[in-house]
Amino acid sequence: MEAIFFRSLAAEIGPLLKGRRIEKIFGPAPGVWTFKLQAKGETLHLLFRPAKSAGHLFLSPVKPDNPAIPTAQVMWFRKHLQGRRLLDFHTDWTNLKIAWELTPSRVNDFNYILFDLRTEVSLTTQLPDSFAAAVEWPAFEDILANNEIWRQYPHISPPLRKHLHSLPEAEAHAQYLNLAAGMNDQFHLGQDSAHSIPLTWKTGNHDRTYSSALEAANASGQSALFQQLNTEAGREDNTRLKRERKRLRRNLSRLEQEEERLRSFIQDKIMAEALQAELYRFKQEEGLENVTVSHPEHGEMTVPMNRFLTPTENMERYFRLAAKGERGLRHVKRRRKQLHSELNDLERGRLPERQTTRETAMPAPTLPKRYRGIAASVFTSTDGFTIIRGRNKKANHDIISKAASAFDYWFHLQDGPSSHVILRRDHPNREIPQTTLEQAAALCALKSYRKEDTKATVMYAQVKDVRKVKGFAHGQVRVDSVIGTIQVDMKSSRQLESKLAK
Structure with a gap:
């Protein structure tokens, strides 16, 4: 993460998390951490992945999938952190570090949780001296002349030098003074958010612009990290x-x-x-x-x-x-x-049952990892998206309660019984082409009481807005928020199943 952007992010996320209780800690993958925090209304997760050049620290309403059995390191953090609150925050932003004070604990003397965007998250009794050090800014001329200036001034990053070199000298000097003074109210992310880092300056004509650093960090992190975790699961x-x-x-x-x-x-x-x-x-x-x-x-x-x-x-x-x-x-x-x-x-890509000490859902043939053991059919849209459809009431219940991610899309006939259909998304910000939405809706309508009609209306929502209600039969749910509806032409959709089936 770029240092000047991190300064703005720390100034926003630090006070936002003050007073929140750490409810649980997860380790979705090696080097990736999820902290479930107390929040009013929607669940809040702090996600952290350190990296030398592109670390992530952001907030998300959903958490990545986690191993059935947590690692020893996760259990250690749970022992020392669970139930404690975050208090005042401190930053060493030039070195990409932010720390929060912790409420006292009966089991340890750790006073701070420290996030180092380059290396790790850790607990410590006192902060390093660098947190109290004053930030020095070099002369503008030295920045342009010295390629290695970042070694002495880590906040003068190579991306910043490259940006200043691309501007006319007077404009570059003025922008440098504004950045040093913290006078930046817009934040930018490249068009390919999964492979670009958020910055306080534009890098191209197709950048996405955000009014807060936290919004930019969330967009970058959700696109990159969720996609990376899905890729690692496939690997x-x-x-x-x-x-x-x-x-x-x-x-x-x-x-x-x-x-x-x-x-x-x-x-x-x-x-x-x-x-x-x-x-x-x-x-x-x-x-x-x-x-x-x-x-x-x-x-x-x-x-x-x-x-x-x-x-x-x-x-x-x-x-x-x-x-x-x-x-x-x-x-x-x-x-x-x-x-x-x-x-x-x-x-055909079908994996056998894993033998574990805990009961886990096992995959039906060719289904994604989380859907194993569920009676469901799998399809691939013409845009390459995976679509899963339940074959019976129990499967309709299980694909929501056991398998689907909170940010996946759920489809169901609007006015009567039908199969439940899940359209998988790699991360919460992933956009879905209209063609894929229509194909998922058609697959849902083809397994409904409207299958012999000429038209059908299918609604869709995020899985996090679909709730199983105690006492309801399998497959019956309550939908808190509908994204929209899609009209399906049943006649033109008859051959869709065989076309999209894996």
């Missing part, structure tokens, strides 16, 4: 996919070896039958190591014997091994079919 699935594929192929190879061993057992049946045919010749003999016998179909053969067993016991042993081989081959056949089925599922 984790790809790694697991490769691991599972390797495991199945290894098991198939072992199955081939087992089949060869079992077939050798079945060959023992021939020797048992040959012994049975001529058992009368040496039934009373002992200590035989092998005998030469003639099989009615396979002719003469030499049969190895266990000298510690009688001829009759040797014959029975060969029959038992043959029976074991036949039983084993039936199992091998079933197991091979199962392994090939699992391998085919993997080739």
Whole structure:
């Protein structure tokens, strides 16, 4: 994060969070933190991800998905922070640091929570001396002449120098004085908010402009961080996919070896039958190591014997091994079919059930990670967005209560029963093309009591505004706020399911 922008952000977010209680701490991914804060009305989350050049500190009404089991570090922070309130804030903005005082605790002596945008969040008993240091500003001429000035003055960042160099000297000097005095009332974010950082100056004609630093930080963070977490979740699935594929192929190879061993057992049946045919010749003999016998179909053969067993016991042993081989081959056949089925599922991107100590929802084939175990169909819009539709009442209930993100879109017929449809969004600010909205609405109408009509009206809302009410049947909900409605032409939508189905 750029230092001068961070100065404005700290001045806004510091007093805003004063007095709020920390209700819970989450760790959605390594190096990413979510602090659920006390708030009137809508839930408030402080999200933090440190990084050398593009750290994030912003507020969001929704939190990212979290692992079923929190890490030891998360549990440590919960022990030392949960239930404490944030008090006065302090900044070392040139080094991208902000800290809040904490209410006293009975379990520790930590007085501050410190966010360093470059490295980490930590608890400390006292703040570093840099928090009390006065900020010095170099001469304008030195900024233009010295490429390494940021080493002595970290708030004179390379993006700032680049911006000042791009302006006429007089204009650049005036803007530098305004920035040093804190006279900036507009904040800017590049058109690709997921890959740009918020600044106090414009970088192009297509920048988005915000009236507060917090708004710009929220837009940047929600676009970049939620998208990054979704990408990492997909990367984790790809790694697991490769691991599972390797495991199945290894098991198939072992199955081939087992089949060869079992077939050798079945060959023992021939020797048992040959012994049975001529058992009368040496039934009373002992200590035989092998005998030469003639099989009615396979002719003469030499049969190895266990000298510690009688001829009759040797014959029975060969029959038992043959029976074991036949039983084993039936199992091998079933197991091979199962392994090939699992391998085919993997080739289609379907992952098997995770074995965990907690009960978790498992995926239906090809469904995104959070929808596993839910009876739902998955579609891809022509714009590339994932759409999930419940197949029954329980699935309609589960996709809202267990799987959908708070910022996903939910669709339902406006005037009667229908399936519940979820349109996935990577982050709260993601814009959805009208074509995708219409396709999601059509998929909803095609599984409703209006499916044979010519027209249907479908409403849609954010999932966070759709509530399950205690006592209602599965699939029945209350909608607090509707974004809009879409008219669906049922005749033109008949072939949509097969077109969009994965």
